[in-house]
Amino acid sequence: GAVVSQHPSRVICKSGTSVKIECRSLDFQATTMFWYRQFPKQSLMLMATSNEGSKATYEQGVEKDKFLINHASLTLSTLTVTSAHPEDSSFYICSAFRTGREAFFGQGTRLTVV
Amino acid sequence: RKEVEQDPGPFNVPEGATVAFNCTYSNSASQSFFWYRQDCRKEPKLLMSVYSSGNEDGRFTAQLNRASQYISLLIRDSKLSDSATYLCVAPRASGGTSYGKLTFGQGTILTVHP
Numbered sequence: 161g162a163v164v165s166q167h168p169s170r171v172i173c174k175s176g177t178s179v180k181i182e183c184r185s186l187d188f189q190a191t192t193m194f195w196y197r198q199f200p201k202q203s204l205m206l207m208a209t210s211n212e213g214s215k216a217t218y219e220q221g222v223e224k225d226k227f228l229i230n231h232a233s234l235t236l237s238t239l240t241v242t243s244a245h246p247e248d249s250s251f252y253i254c255s256a257f258r259t260g261r262e263a264f265f266g267q268g269t270r271l272t273v274v
Numbered sequence: 275r276k277e278v279e280q281d282p283g284p285f286n287v288p289e290g291a292t293v294a295f296n297c298t299y300s301n302s303a304s305q306s307f308f309w310y311r312q313d314c315r316k317e318p319k320l321l322m323s324v325y326s327s328g329n330e331d332g333r334f335t336a337q338l339n340r341a342s343q344y345i346s347l348l349i350r351d352s353k354l355s356d357s358a359t360y361l362c363v364a365p366r367a368s369g370g371t372s373y374g375k376l377t378f379g380q381g382t383i384l385t386v387h388p
Contacts, residue, residue: 166317194375194376196378202380203361203378203379203380203381204318204361204376204378205378206366206375206376206377209375251315253317253318255376262308262320262323263320263376265317265318265319266317267316267317268315268316268317270315
């Protein structure tokens, strides 16, 4: 079964609104989680590293004020896309690394901004 | 040079065929690599890990050539269900949690037809 759960799987929102995506590690604690974005016909690109109890670290070119990350507990990280625009439409995926195992991915969230 | 670069494909092969994908990486310090499989509109799922010279799991064989910084994935006796995008993955060159922060190749699309 899934070890990382992401919600919602699909969301359609109006331009200018904000959308929150949740990523949960189900049976292990994850002090670090990762957020990726995938545009159509492209590969996954790391957006940011979510750190439990501290600020997220963002990859170059990713606006931290637009993509708010909160990692308030050892099993939950949230990504909020603020003031979403059509160009933010993408597939967002989180992952968490389980010590001694591989990285596990959430099911992904397909965001469509209209 | 990109951190991870893959054969662009696409590959269209008949059932039962043997197909090989190639991948090169730029960070000579990387110790481990991964092949992930991604089905359309789904999250990536780990297919194989490669830590030493190679790894074999049933019909799948991954090989690593550190001197040439080259990884390959061989699929024998292709099945229709093997149709997917195959992603070559390496830990990020800039550090961080080795197995959590990943760099993905652009992916190779495989279609197996009857």
